[in-house]
Amino acid sequence: MQQKYLLKLSGFLLILALTTIIACNTNDETEEYTPVSPVVLDITQVPYPKLSDYKFFEGTLKNQTPSYKVLPYEPASQLFTDYAHKKRFVWMPSGVKATYDGDGKILKFPTGTALIKTFYYENVQPANTTRIIETRVMIKKGVDENLKDIWIFANYVWNNDQTEAYLDLAGSYFPISWKDENDVIKSSNYRIPSGTECLTCHKSNEKPIPIGPKPQSLNFNYNYTNGSTNQLAKWKEEGYLESYPSNIVSTVNWKDTSKPLETRVRSYIDANCAHCHATNSHCDYRPMRFAFSETADPTNLGVCVAPQENIDNSLTHIVNKGNAQRSVMHFRMSSVNEATRMPLLGRTIVHEEGLQLIEQWINSLTPACN
Secondary structure (H helix, E strand, O other): OHHHHHHHHHHHHHHHHHHHHHHHHHHHHHHHOOOOOOOOOOOOOOOOOEHHHHOOEEOOHHHOEEOOOOEEEOOOOOOOOOOOEEEEEEEOOOOOOEEOOOOOOOOEOOOOOEEEEEEEEEEEOOOOEEEEEEEEEEEEEEEOOOOOEEEEEEEEEEOOOOOOEEEOOOOEEEEEEEEOOOOOEEEEEEEEOOHHHHHHHOEEOOEEOOOOOOHHHHOOEEEEOOEEEEHHHHHHHOOOEOOOOOOOOOOOOOOOOOOOHHHHHHHHHHHHHOOOOOOOOOOOOOOOOOOOOOOOOHHHHOEOOOOOOOOOOOOOEOEOOOOHHHEHHHHHHHOOOOOOOOOOOOOOOOOHHHHHHHHHHHHHOOOOOO
16 A cells, blocks of 8 residues: 555656656746847948948848848838838847937937838839839947047939949939829939938938937837837837837828828928928028927928028018918929929929928918018
């Protein structure tokens, strides 16, 4: 009897020991496995000669499938670039985060951050194909002796086979035709910018800076592969962002007609014009200040402000209330002449829908300017 009991007890203890070993091994394996981003970014070696060198994307390069920890994002209103579609991504090294510095200020990014933006067209003629033209990368390499950020540009132009993109900061043109969502054929002599042209828009005090990723422009939901989530919350979840306030005054999608017309206009102007019309930026000398946080004051939008130069005697104000045809803003947006168009760079054709938005807004303003 006692012998049978001891045998049963021994068997029980053996099973218990084996279960414990298996459980421990399983837990150990789980604890030991930590996913690692495949991205290769040595700030002493960048920019690399090829886009694929960074390993930002997995699988076929042209599919733009982001690698682990390469996070897609999108601003509420986008900068117009001859109707090109854009895919944007951010990547940061392990263990560092961006910090909030104001609703309308660029996030303070850590050294090693890469901001990636790919420009492409769909329904490209004559075969209705997709064509990627360029991928622009901005990389933060550190800070200078005055603790100012050091960013570099790395522009990659795609080959005809769409298998690779190569570093090229010389600037060039790419003629392209495509069919839009209304089955209308459009054409553009698309401009791939030079390094100097990149700096024209992306600068403060003559130093390169990003211009897109601001909390006010990211504070809305994005459809990620695992569901829709607020972008700022997603960045925080990914370990890419410290805490941020809950009461951010945000821009909107200018195409959203459910939003007030003025808010849509201010959001459009912020995305397309504010980076140049700002203190210590390219158009600092002009009176307008187009940042979303500043355009609640209509004077900063140029409303009833006299132009600095006489382009045409009929253009009496930057924004002439109730009369788009006598407004410098409307004239510059409808121009493709390099001497008079606005924005100066980034487009070679007119943004018809954006121009219609501005025209509708100007014509709605009352009373008339004196």
